[in-house]
Amino acid sequence: MGLGYRSQMGMVRVLFFLLAISSYAEAFYIPGWSIKSYQDNEAIPLLVNKVYSDSTQLQYAYYDLPFVCPPTGAHHAGSALLSGQTISLNLGEVLRGDRITQSDIELSMGKDAPCSHLCNKTISRNDLKRARELVKDGYVAEWIVDNLPGATSFVTVDKSKKYYAAGFKMGYKDVELSSGKSRYYINNHFTIAIRYRKAPGKDGERGGKVVVAFEVYTKSVGPEKRLADGCPADLTEVDTPMELYIEPNGTAFSELYPHSSYHPHEVDQDVEDGATLEIPYTYSVYWREDDKIEWAHRWDMYFMNQEEGHRIHWLAIINSLIISGSLSANVAMILARAVRGDIKSYKDAAMEDGKVKLKRKSRPGSSARTPKIGEKNGLGLLEQVGDTDNDADVSSDEEALEDVTGWKLLHGDVFRVPAYGYLLAPLIGSGMQLVFMAVGLLFLSSLGVLNPSFRGGFVSVGVGLFVFAGVFSGYFSGRVYQTFGGKNWRRNTFVTAILFPGLLFALVFILNLFVWAQASSTALPFGTLVGIILLWLCIQLPLVYIGSWFGYVRTGAWEHPTKITALPRQLPIKPWYIQTVPSILLAGLIPFAVIFIELFYVFQSLWKDKSGYYYVFGFLSVVSIILIITIAEVTIVTIYIQLCSEDYNWWWHSFFVGGGSAAWVFIYCIWYYLTKLHIEGFISGFLFFSYSFLACVVYGLLCGTVGFLTAYAFVRRIYGAIKAD
Known part of the structure; x- marks a missing residue:
């Protein structure tokens, strides 16, 4: 039968063995095909991928957005690609919606950059509407450095552990308490924090370093109080964030909506009247050495918030x-x-004088006829064999086999x-x-x-x-x-x-x-x-x-x-x-x-x-x-x-x-x-x-x-x- 107690216990033992080795299999982690180490001041490419949201199933390539800094097409050290060129993707990356592209952001190992100007992006009202929609839906952007996605850091409730969530917010929404109207703000300054440590093995002895964490912190900074190079005068205290709003353009707007106030209805805001908004984009880069994170476990921070689920x-x-x-x-x-009992009872009843005989148990009201001797009727377990003149034997066998029912009749x-x-x-x-x-x-x-x-x-x-x-x-x-x-x-x-x-x-x-x-x-x-x-x-x-x-x-x-x-x-x-x-x-x-x-x-x-x-x-x-x-x-x-x-x-x-x-x-x-x-x-x-x-x-x-x-x-x-x- 193969369903006995011993076979079931053997199955359970195998299952427990697999359960025991699963923890080791989970710990056996291959985080990449090879370790990439960098020397001091060596350029590291920053790649941009896509934006996505938990509120929708639609993803978009980062550089397809009309309100972000477009690629310049320039060549940057550390990458063989020009800015805006897409790297080769495998089939899985394409199917999951990845569109990984070289960016204009410049990184050099161990070299801080308190502020760098990226671009001034001028957008129309239609572009502004698109930006508000993505901010409203909670879209986050994914950047990549050394195969690590840029992450937003969080801490647990007891503040004992830190963990990462890949991506960073494109902007945020604020609601005025007095009027109840919504305002949308774009995050136009990016603080990039990259953690590194000494490379393992001989590369480390030669001064090589490896990237173990990539964090991105965003801030919305208005166009006021900026230096000649386009950077904010003070990043620590921002008085006015960068709001996604264009004031009405003179008479064209007032003639259409004479009673609109400073913040008209969102439909009114989208009226194309030729007005534009200039968004300045800047970024900062900070490098911090961190010996607590092993390169082989640098992805663990992305899973830290799931550790509590291990018990579940x-x-x-x-x-x-x-x-x-x-x-x-x-x-x-x-x-x-x-089943064994059925088989045994059938054999005890059916095997008589070396002959296999079987009768289907009659059912009240059944229209099934009694088959002739030797006929293939599809009702018995085996073909009936025997002397065609021995009707008395058949009658006696029918009485002996009247208890044979169920699956044994479906031969x-x-x-x-x-x-x-x-x-x-x-x-x-x-x-x-x-x-x-x-x-x-x-x-x-x-x-x-x-x-x-x-x-x-x-x-x-x-x-x-x-x-x-x-x-x-x-x-x-x-x-x-x-x-x-x-x-x-x-x-x-x-x-x-x-x-x-x-x-x-x-x-x-x-x-x-x-x-x-x-x-x-x-x-x-x-x-x-x-x-x-x-x-x-x-x-x-x-x-x-x-x-x-x-x-x-x-x-x-x-x-x-x-x-x-x-x-x-x-x-x-x-x-x-x-x-x-x-x-x-x-x-x-x-x-x-x-x-x-x-x-x-x-x-x-x-x-x-x-x-x-x-x-x-x-x-x-x-x-x-x-x-x-x-x-x-x-x-x-x-x-x-x-x-x-x-x-x-x-x-x-x-x-x-x-x-x-x-x-x-x-x-x-x-x-x-x-x-x-x-x-x-x-x-x-x-x-x-x-x-x-x-x-x-x-x-x-x-x-x-x-x-x-x-x-x-x-x-x-x-x-x-x-x-x-």
Whole structure:
């Protein structure tokens, strides 16, 4: 059976071993591919990336904003790029909306610059409106130095620890208490604080230094009281901040709005009357040596505010272990005893004088006829054999076997080919493709190979694993397809390679059109779309073909322990909790309870804290292992109950039961959107639910494949055990 007490205890021991090493895997952190050290006064490039907000799903390239200092195109020491040139990005960086560009801000190792003038940017009323919208939505900007994002520092409530939040505010909003009107201010002075220490090894002996922290503090400084070079006369005490407001331009404005006061309505402020506003931008640079931060742990400051969640992560692990352990005990006790008891009782009753005879227990009101001797009726466990004239023996055997019921009666139908099997086979193949990708990502992330310093690495490696896992997709799809009796394996190969990836690409392309219309950096460039299509058609499709050929032609179909009868048996009326939709929802609730707590942190990293990074992949890996075990056990219990109800349509049911928790995850997405997020606007909401739906489909396909393969192995095992003896 494979479900005995010893095997379950062995599974638990392996799980605890993985749990023990997860803490070490989490500590094994690779913050970058190589350490970059700098000598005194050596130039260090500062890169600008994008702006983003927790209130919207739309991101924008920093230099696309009309109110910031545009790049001059000049060459600065320390970089091979001209100002305004974009560095080469990997696929993951492009997909996450990064647009990393060389800036005009100059940094030199260890050299302070109390104030430097960047530019005077003149903006129109339309540009001013755009600036107010971004400030109102709480947009933050991301700059990069030595692969570290510029951060705003915070302290814990007890002021015992300091932690970082990537990015800095573009501006702030203030509301007048007397009038209740809103005023918007732009942050136009940047204080850059860079912490460094002596480089490890021989580089440090030669005077090399490494960057261990990059902080950005902003301030809004009005145009008054400035020196000849454009810098503020006093940065410590600012009397007037830089307000995003343009006074009415003489008669043109007064004729349109004669009754407007100093602060007219925001709609009135946006009237294009030719007036402009000049915003002076300046920056300061300060270098501070800090021996408390190791270069290998310089990213820890970005995770410091999440350390308090470690206790909750452990509670999530314990919660998952309790749920899975309880379910494992039930599976071991109920199924092991019940199935073995059924098999034993069947053999004691059926094996008489070397003949296997079986009668289906009669049901009141059943219209099923009594089969003739030797007829394949699809109702018995094995074909009846014996002397056709021995009617008396059959009658006596019927009395002896009248207690044989349930799943033992489905011998001739349990492996009957399911309806729409030509769709189920490609789905199973795509599910195995996702399983391989997910296992690879979790393994590499737990080892620290994929980490925040490898910008875009998680997505890039994920796409690569998905493409090259086409071999597994083709293999399992081809083999399942032949098991279902399919003849045209090339058509199945084409469907497997096109169905899920094609739907995925079509949905992403449609969403990309909406993002394109908003001029967001999240929109995929045309070249990237062409590259994805080439990866899909030129690499994945041939790999799916190779895997399908090997699975269909070379390996062949899985053999079943019983034969299929000519006529299908009549299906009984099932209780409500065994019917398709209720059983899927009830069975899916248990795996959802396993991942519920960890799901909160994943959502927080993806949606709420876009500036943050999810990093506890050790915990996530353990929870994922428990999830797979739970899905397997829930599917076995559900399919066993279905078979005991004499319903042999378990193929699709096992797939949907395995992926049933995806429905609860989507419900959780709705709850999270309504209670935890502050997303505004139709486009942002549409993107949230579209991406959430897509993620739930991927999750459901992955888990459904696990459920299907588990149920298939279970059904083959129990019916093979009966035939074995």
